[in-house]
Amino acid sequence: MKRDTLFLIETGFADPGYKGADENARFYCPYCATIEGVIALHPALFGDVDVVRVPFQRPRTALVDLIGEANQGLPRLILADDAPGGLETGSANGVRFVSDVEQILDVLSRRHGLPRAHF
Helix, strand or coil: CCCEEEEEECCCECCCCCCCCCCCCCECCHHHHHHHHHHHHCHHHHCCEEEEEECCCCCCHHHHHHHCHHHCCCCEEECCCCCCCCCCCEEECCEEEECCHHHHHHHHHHHHCCCCCCC
16 A cells, blocks of 8 residues: 555444344444544645545455455554554554544554554
8 A cells, every 4th residue: 555544434334134123224334523623623644644534334345355255344554565564453464553532542642643542
């Protein structure tokens, strides 16, 4: 990867199999929404990060093609080839990635100047 790439779930998705939801219910991923909020607050800092929003339904082909079916949970930050070692929480197919929302925000702070999150 030439640039860090952040994968998020598109907001407002349907999940017909979700318990207790009617057929018109729409959902969002709270973890992805946290990062979407940070993007909205600091859009200029995401100029060096590719943001890819994918449908909720699996398989999430774009991600599966990169890091395999077992790693399609979101949000997920795919690290660019030039990212220093030790930032990743996992790797597959020679691609390093960060999975946890707090760790994603930390890496974005370190690599792209995002203000640090205070949890």
